[in-house]
Amino acid sequence: MVAPPQLRALLFAINALLRKRRYHAALAMLKGFRNGAVYGAKIRAPHALVMTFLFRSGSLREKLRAILQATYTHSWNLARFVFLYKGLCALQSHVQGKTYQAHSFVSAFIGGLLVFGNNNNINSQISMYLLSRVLFALCRLGVEKGFIPEPRLDPFPWFTGLVWGLVLWLFEYHRPTLQPSLQSSMTYLYEDSNVWHDLSDFFIYNKSQPSK
Secondary structure, three states, X not given: OOOOHHHHHHHHHHHHHHOOHHHHHHHHHHHHHHHHHHHHHHHHHHHHHHHHHHHOOOOHHHHHHHHHHHHHHHHHHHHHHHHHHHHHHHHHHHHHOOOOHHHHHHHHHHHHHHHHOOOOHHHHHHHHHHHHHHHHHHHHXXXXXXXXXXXXXXXXXXXXXXXXXXXXHHHHXXXXXXXXXXXXXXXXXXXXXXXXXXXXXHHHOOOOOOOO
């Protein structure tokens, strides 16, 4: 099917605009907003679907509303953050005439405060996820720069043992300090598996079904 002349002219004008270097920074912000929204939805929707149906009580309508709300929040926050980050980086480079490494930190710091500063479950999960990656990366950077001596043996087994030891200790004896979603997951794994009445709630269901 051949597009009408008006539509072809409009597409030509849009494509010509997208190729102009003078608008590159602004257009990069818009595409960053788009990519942030799409990526946030792709990441959050499957996670929210699993967590909601496994660990959240309520009707099907309530569960679907919770999934949509979590997906929207993650997608919207990530889209805004990418937009702000790219805009602030471009602004600093324009003002100072060149790009410095500090621009990245300052832009992300401001964006993080404005977008992810609200202490809710989704923002907390994102920040905890990033924290683990940042600590790993900083350790590797320290070794690369010579600030940390390169270990002779792989430290990962000791690291993971320490992490699991601490998280189970916190769960058993200081549970309120853990995130609610992590508490729910660990309750399902380590407490609910201690209770059963017959084959139905031993193998088929996690908990016995209410009698009709």
